[in-house]
Amino acid sequence: MVKLRLDTRKPHEFFLLGALDRKTKRPATDTYPAKQRTAFDSLSRPRQQTVRMVSPTNAIAPFQLVAETQVHWLQYTEPSPWKRLALYFLGATDYQISLLKFVYYALGSWLLYRMLREATAATPFTAANARRLRYLSLLVIGFFFSHHLAYWLVRECIPLLYAPGMAQPLSHYVLLNTDRDSPGAITIVVLSIIAFIYRRGVELHQEAELTV
Amino acid sequence: MKLLTIISPLNVGRLLAGTFAFLASLMMIVLVFGSFQVAGDD
Numbered sequence: 001m002v003k004l005r006l007d008t009r010k011p012h013e014f015f016l017l018g019a020l021d022r023k024t025k026r027p028a029t030d031t032y033p034a035k036q037r038t039a040f041d042s043l044s045r046p047r048q049q050t051v052r053m054v055s056p057t058n059a060i061a062p063f064q065l066v067a068e069t070q071v072h073w074l075q076y077t078e079p080s081p082w083k084r085l086a087l088y089f090l091g092a093t094d095y096q097i098s099l100l101k102f103v104y105y106a107l108g109s110w111l112l113y114r115m116l117r118e119a120t121a122a123t124p125f126t127a128a129n130a131r132r133l134r135y136l137s138l139l140v141i142g143f144f145f146s147h148h149l150a151y152w153l154v155r156e157c158i159p160l161l162y163a164p165g166m167a168q169p170l171s172h173y174v175l176l177n178t179d180r181d182s183p184g185a186i187t188i189v190v191l192s193i194i195a196f197i198y199r200r201g202v203e204l205h206q207e208a209e210l211t212v
Numbered sequence: 213m214k215l216l217t218i219i220s221p222l223n224v225g226r227l228l229a230g231t232f233a234f235l236a237s238l239m240m241i242v243l244v245f246g247s248f249q250v251a252g253d254d
Contacts, residue, residue, distance in 0.1 A: 001253065081251045088250040095246050102239045109232030116225045 002078045002087060003094045004158070004174050009070045011172035014148040021152075024160055024169075074170055076161070083157045090150045090157075091177035098177050100150055104143045111136045127206075130199040137191040140183050147182045 073094070078084050091098025115132045151174075158171035166173070 084250050084253065085247060088247060089243075093250070095242070095250075097239055097242055097246065099243065102236060102243055105232050105236035105239060109229045109236055112225065113229035113233065116222055116229060119222065 002074075002076055002084060004074045004087070004092050005094060006072045006074050006170065006173040007070060007175050008072050008166065008173055011168045012151050012174070014151065017148065017152055017155075021155065021172075022160070026162055071175075074158075074161075074174070076159070086157050087154060090154050092154045092157075092174055096177050098150070100143065100146050101178050101181055104139065104178075104181060107139055108136065111139070125198070125202045125205045127202050130195070130202045133195040133198050137188070137195045140191055141188055143178075143181075144183055144185075144188060147176070147178050150176055150178065 078087070087093055088095060089099040091101060111132050115129050115136075118126055118129055154174055154176065155169075155171045158169075158174065161170045163170055
């Protein structure tokens with residue numbers, strides 16, 4: 001059984017994903033054949049618990065707490081262990097982990113640690129640190145694109161399932177665990193600029209040393 | 213003054229880097245063990 005987190009408000013969008021997606025036609029109906037009733041279905045079950053409102057029930061309270069969740073879980077049986085593993089490593093399952101996240105944290109912390117170990121008040125600009133800062137910005141750019149690539153790979157691994165009232169297949173609504181770690185375009189631009197300025201600083205520092 | 217020296221940006225950065233490295237090592241362990249569970253789960 002695979003359990004995937006969905007955000008049903010909107011599908012994940014990226015300018016390359018539309019071109020890469022499978023071109024399929026939505027089935028005419030979303031209805032599935034009725035389930036065969038078994039003895040288990042006729043068993044009496046306890047009544048479903050209704051969630052109590054957390055906000056005050058009287059109208060005097062100056063506020064309301066409104067529960068409005070759009071996060072759903074998609075559960076289905078995936079027979080192929082390779083697909084299950086692919087979904088797991090891509091960060092689509094409910095394990096809160098992914099290979100991409102691991103690589104990002106491992107390489108990022110390694111570069112940051114080496115950079116900070118070498119940077120001292122006496123020698124703030126070193127060629128090695130300029131290189132590491134460039135690698136760090138490349139890592140962030142790589143993570144940004146790999147994150148969206150992972151979305152595409154996840155879509156390829158999930159069968160095309162349509163739910164009533166939803167325009168696109170359910171695979172387009174899947175949320176990856178790397179969502180929170182994904183850097184924005186501004187972060188990438190700022191880091192790249194800092195890396196460029198730092199490199200220029202190192203060059204100027206070296207030139208000044210040669211002049212002396 | 214000494215405290216300010218300890219809480220310098222460089223030291224805070226080192227602490228952050230160390231925390232991320234620790235998280236990454238934890239993630240590696242969970243990834244490996246989790247993959248066995250996922251692969252074996254029918």
